[in-house]
Amino acid sequence: MTDHERKTIHIPEVCRVEGHSAVHVDIDAGKVSSVTLDVFEGTRFFEKIVLGHHYEEIPHITSRVCAICSTGHVLAAIFAVEQALGIAPSSTTLLLRELLHLGMLIESHATHIYALALPDYVGAPDLSDLASRYPDQFENWNQLRNLGAAIQTIIGGRPFHPVNMHVGGLSRFPAHSDLKKLLAMLSSSLELAFSTCDLLLSFKPPVARTTQPVFLALVPRETEYGFFGNTVRSSEGWEEPVQNYKQYLGEHSVPYSHAKQSTARGKPLMVGSMARLSLFGHRLGRHARSVYTASPLASGDMNSLWNNLAQAIEIVECIYQAELVIEKLLVELPRGGGDTGLKRLPPKAGQGAGAVECPRGTLYHCYSLDDRGHIAAADMITPSAQNTARIELDIREVVTQFVDKEPETLQANLETLVRAYDPCNTCATHMVSVKYN
Amino acid sequence: MEQCFTFEKEQFPLFFEAMSEHGTVLAPVRVSEQSFAFRPVSSAGEIAFEALRTILPPKKLFYPQRETILGYEGRTIEERKPDVKPQVLFGVHPCDLAGLGVLDAIFSSDPADSHYLARRKATIVVGLSCMPDRYCFCNSVGTDSPEKGYDVFLTDIGGSYFARVNSPAGLQLLQSRPGLMQPASGDARQQYKDFWVNRDRAFQIGFKSGNLPAIVDMEWDNPIWEELGQRCLSCGNCTPVCPTCYCFDILDVASLTGDSGERVREWDSCQFSGFAQVAGGFNFRPGPVDRLRFWYRHKLHGFEDAYGFPTCVGCGRCTVSCPAGIDDIVGVVLRLQGGQDGQGGEER
């Protein structure tokens, strides 16, 4: 291969990710001249969709941004509206929201690891192939995903797009008998979660990026590892309240994609499981901590391909936390569950921002309400949008390093790389900010 | 001939024991702030004695909301026999007894519905007296005193229950706990009669039903139908809650491989627009006005052929469960009859 050769790598559609995206790399004389990640998912203009709706409708509408992390959108929306209204949910409500959220994380991580990422590592082109050649792994996926779905169904009403989460609280409490069913499922799934970690540890990443990204994650509300919080911490050492997100998160459109790109104080950033572990791994419960400390992540190997491992470690943590939450709920909730007597809250003008750690990273929702409680302005920033700039940078670094590799291999490696981020393109395009004025 | 006994309310747990010994006890329990439902109960404490009307009438216990009738595998067709176990249905008020009477007539007429009848036969029915609220009007449609369809009927006469026993099974139930029952004393009989006289006076709404079928036909073109139909949601809430509505749909549920499957019957409602539509798209009752008027006529005028009786038993369920407030049977009847709106009744 001569130095003056021009090459392009084009992946017209990255499969096994949610939504639609394409990758295009131009290589000129052995150097990467341009990298574009084109998210060509149709735009849905969610911040326009919610406009004018009563705040009670917002969680249900924003749930439709994305099926996989619908619970995250519902909760971020609720947190934002509650802040605008100036109300604080009860501790029981918070516990139930947490449990639901853990269910989503388990389901989303399991599906990503097994159904979307695993075929890369084992070379299975389609699901039936995976199912027939790796029946055990397939079964693991079924079990873990069923666990996540069961949690979400019992707490939220269905495996995604929950119906039981409202501004102010829930409309129905689960019965003890149902919670106990979940407990049993949780304790029988812990082993599977460990074996998922082992499985991922056994794969050697074929490529690696060359620079450490900037990590960003919410500082967990409690002293433990967690997914809800009001301030964000950066691996560069700074912390900011979520309310100030406009100041630290930059956003700009790029001409070739429907997803905007974000920067944290001007630098591409990475959010998600790896960011959370690298910032708060020391807070993990004992099960997950034991896996984490023995993993390459703890020793500072932050290859983005390890993101799948990070997700597996989080499944262990989620199972552990879900058990703790249920133990508390069994004390707080009436035995038979039942109607909560939730009342509609008086409307109030105001503005509020809420954030949660979704499977793929920090999700921000921000709303302004008019005095009748209708949405006057909205802004949402999704983790997938935050990651795009860093994905492009990763691609650039990987291609630069391995430019001599066979083009087919390199292309496959790039797909694996993009997939490791578990990008959710439906989110990425559906949430882009509007200016406040 | 009926036999009459009494037993003290304090003894009710003993009576409950007798019922449970016979089979599952189904009784009204509270399911929401305002609503009750017949559910299996395992202790007397779970029973909501105050329940006037459950959301669904007791018909659901004999004619379930969804029921598999047949199964097939290849060419073999097999009847799915209902899982019939002995049970005791407790707390049925007079209107619901009358409602069961209507369904009995329909489902036992030729060809009889074997599944319904099998469940009905395996059930001991224990009736319970009640005091009307502002939606009850069973006295207007003549279903206010328990006449048949029960094994035991309990009337609350203060400190004790007055039990009328109408069948050997009922008698056996009462006698299975020695010492529970006393033969009804003269005082008790007087108290019993007083109760029913007082109850009769307690009705807050009502109408005279004598000319009703004729009036309904006469007023077929009354503007009231248009007025109510405008508000009708066609949601069908009025029909499942009615003790005498029985319409159903039958559908096939095929297995994924397609060689086996089931035939399932499920409650349906005449208020849905597809209910009467035939091939070619012709609909005999296309609009909510047509369907609502049809329903009213069926309830107030009733069957012309096979059975010949009106089918409203005055329970008030449709009135309380209609989100649009148009199933105000009493108000509508009074208007049709030419009386004042809400005469003798209360505005809703």
Place this chain on the structure above:
Amino acid sequence: MDRLEQPLPCISVHSLTGCAGEELVILENLQKALPLVRVVSFPFAQSANEMRPVDIAFVEGSVSQPHDLEKLKAIRATARWLVAVGNCAVWGCVQGGVCRRFTPEQMARDVYGQDNQIAALPSAPLDKYVRVDVKLSGCPIDAGQFLSVLASLLKDHLPYITHKPVCLECKLKENGCVLVEKNLPCLGPITAAGCGALCPTFGAACYGCWGPCEAPQMEAMEIVLKEKGYAIDEVISRLTAFGIPQEIYSRDKPLELKVSRQ
């Protein structure tokens, strides 16, 4: 039929613009179907995808950009049965609802700035552009219904899908009515059943995610909600949020005017 040459019927699963919910439901239930079909295309779930003639194509999402339309036409041209799955594909869902109030150009300008290059179409259900053989609504679809549609179509039979209102399922479950008892703005009377009256079962108001039922009485619903004390603009916004088409409910007062800007 060339069934003998093709041992297994072929299916494909595609998505246009939507939340991927139906793909997720299908993915999670695919195992049950795998012995009976060959999945020739399902980009969400597998990397080996072919655009070739199939017996059944399941399409989720609405048509919201020219790219979606091209893809849909290509799918239609190669599918014997085309099944629209999910509210987006059947009614247009929330992104269809918003198109009553703003044009795509307006929205693109406000969201991506003046000189954006977004090529958006007003979000529309599939049958605006192509013939759709079976419509299976839901947000997300019910797994059981999906499998029974698959079972029917594998035998070349049309599936039995009714559009009776949510209230029927709600009553059959014997829920207390939240519209009557709690005055919640329940849209069960005008929404197609299929979810098992989920929201009322959880003590909450149905918000219409399944799309309209047969002959929905929109005006009567509007009257009832107004009488319960809901402001007319909230009534309209609720009634139109999940893709009720203009032909069914034509109250299209722009909500934007009612919003007091801050």
Place this chain on the structure above:
Amino acid sequence: MNALKTPFFPVHGVIRSIIELAADNRLFEIQLQEPNGLPRCRPGQFVQLWIPGVGEAPISVCSGKVGASMELCVRRAGRVTSALFQMQEGDWLGLRGPYGNGFPVELFEGKDLVLIAGGLGVAPIRSLWQYLLDYRQKFGRLILVYGMRHSIDLLFRAEFQVLLRRRDLDVYIAAEDVVGPQLPTVSFQLGRVTDMIKLAQITPGFQAAVCGPPVMYKYVVQELRAKGMPDSNIWLSLERHMKCGIGKCGHCYVGGQFTCRAGPVFRLNDLQFLPEAIECA
């Protein structure tokens, strides 16, 4: 089997032959597997035809005699009928019935009769004419009027060629639009059923048996009344949505009656007491 057998239990039938009558209209001959499965079927009655996995549809018995086999003339209208059209000779299906009252053939004895069919309404009318011709000597004059929109929709073409040649039967066939790929071999008149009724020698003493699409009845009844025929001589076979056929499911309820039991054949003067029955009543 036993007394508890559900009335929804079907008997087996096997498709013996399929004849294409017109576009989307086929005649199915069905061999009954149980000889006693459908006892004593009368003209004008119907069966519930079941295709496993799809569902049931009420279909009129179309042949005058029902012994070991019967004929059903079916138009492809929706799910069940389309599934039937995919079936082949030798396939099995389920049947329940026969249901409904059928035409009052005993009452017709010794009388002059006019049979009026519109479109697919010819299916039950065929069972009647086949019966009447089998016992021809028991009846007086016979007139058969059959109308359709397009001449190519004519059903039972071959049979009509034979009927047209019979001396003991007057046949009038009308189409609103007589064009088609080839000129029909059956002589058509341009017009509607009502025009044929005008033409025919119908006197007030006739009995009329009518079946057709819902919109047709009003005009036919007007015409028959104009001929001086009393309502008590007019018999209409009504179509209603039906799920059970045995007077339980409620779909076919009209006025206070179940069409599937009190009907589908009603005497016009009885219909007058049933609201919603037909527009003219």
